[in-house]
Amino acid sequence: MTPAINAAKKAGIRYDILEYQHDPDAPSYGEEAANVLNLPTAQVFKTLLVSLSGHKSSLAVAVLPVSHQLSLKAIAKALGAKKADMADPKVAERTTGYIVGGISPIGQKKALPTVIDQSATAFTAIYCSAGRRGLEIGLAANDLAALTRGIFAEITAQ
Secondary structure, three states, rough: HHHHHHHHHHOOOOOOOEEEEOOOOOOOOOOOOOOOOOOOOOOOOEEEEEEEEEOOOOOEEEEOOOOOOOOOHHHHHOOOOOOEEEEHHHHHHHHHHOOOOOOOOOOOOOOEEEEEEEEEOOOOEEEEEEOOOOOEEEOOOOHHHHHOOOOEEEOOOO
């Protein structure tokens, strides 16, 4: 059990756990999950941490489809920050309690502002890391938002 699975279980939401053998040589963790689990890349979401300036929180979480790039300008705007940059991977690991490639938006050590890409609402279930490489959790986008106290916004680069 990971903190993400424990949080979902404690909240009493419906979720599925999908597990696969992670290939350490895979160039993209999210795309690997989509391919191995035979899921559309638009339905598998990655978790990225950004550092913010001009915001009460120095870090925030972006959850977006693995098939897209994050728009730093869009996430800054969604959070009312002046600017957003990608967070240092070591800071991301230390802050969330997860390792890169297995960072879940759920059950992080520290609650951070979270923005989920609006496209998530088009699916009955989306998939994101369940807290380690090779482990995905499938759940409703609204349940993910409730678990993370997240908001929805368009945060992908066009």
